[in-house]
Amino acid sequence: MANPEIQIKLFATLNKFAPENGDHYPIPDDATVADVVTALSIPKKEAKLIFINNTRADLDSLLKSGDRLGIFPPVGGG
Amino acid sequence: MPVDNGSEIRSAIEKRAVDAVFQDGTPCRKISVADVTDLAGQYSLPGYRIEIQALEAGIIPWRYVRNFRALSFADQIALLRAKVCVVGLGGLGGSVIENLARAGIGSLILIDGDLFDETNLNRQFLSQEDRLRMPKAQVAAExxxxxxRSVAVSAHQHFVRSPGEDRKLMEDADLIVDCLDNLESRFVLERIAKDLQIPLVTAAVAGSCGHLTVICPEDEGLERIYGPPETAPSKGAEKALGCLSPIVAMMGTLEASEAMKILTGRGTVLQNRMLVADLMDNTIEILALG
Structure with a gap:
């Protein structure tokens, strides 16, 4: 079986933490969102709005191969 | 003094109505912008009241003809009867009022304490070189x-800071559109909308990114997006990234669209769901917030 990998989309100021292999980002088995956030050096308080496959999730949510992970920092401009 | 004489106004409208042809070729009757304005003056009524009566008699205020049949006469009447409060008249707000005024929302309450400056010119459609230092509320009303001219406008040069104080301005609104530029005031505005038991359409932008949702009184709301108000920063990523014009105009337009759907009961509204976008890579997705 292929190693698990996910797709990552980081919005706004978090874009600077996006890995080059964001479309095929390898994760260990049983990785959580927090593991990925830490691995990418994203400050945890900046990871405000997290979603996996178009559904809201949080730092403790488990990731599985093929998931699409999106993270928004706080955004308030108008 | 306003004249409370429905049948007299109705017959005055009938007299001004002329035969016309609808865009699909069917015959209809229409009344012009000039005639609506004239009758509004004659009867000391806001123009939208004349337009409602015209539509009830099957006469199309011709300025709205291209709204049909995407909207029905009943939908247009619902928009004309509606009162919408737009808070924040910068980038989002400018785009919102442009759409709502053209659609024929009968009454608009416009609130912003700020003045236009040069840093607004890159994205705020209401800002112009010859309107720098002018109050945003005044420019928006103009x-x-x-x-x-059929829209009844009230403009308030005022910052929303506390629920008690600001509730009065909004108490007869059917919905509030949040076009603010900071997180702190957004939570205040949400409190007001919940107290008044009316929906809040809210959007926020930074850089080329934005998000949009509709919060009904029973929903958890902004806390699901930003966490608890006491831990939310007062400004978000826009402080570092600024805001590009296309995403601001787009999110404002989508806010107006959500408002129109709520007021007419048409379509699907983004309640408990969020539209997120990044125009840099054309990401546009709908998320379940549940």
């Missing part, structure tokens, strides 16, 4: 009047 813009609405120039687009559609």
């Amino acid at each position: 813009r609405v009047n120039r687009i559609n």
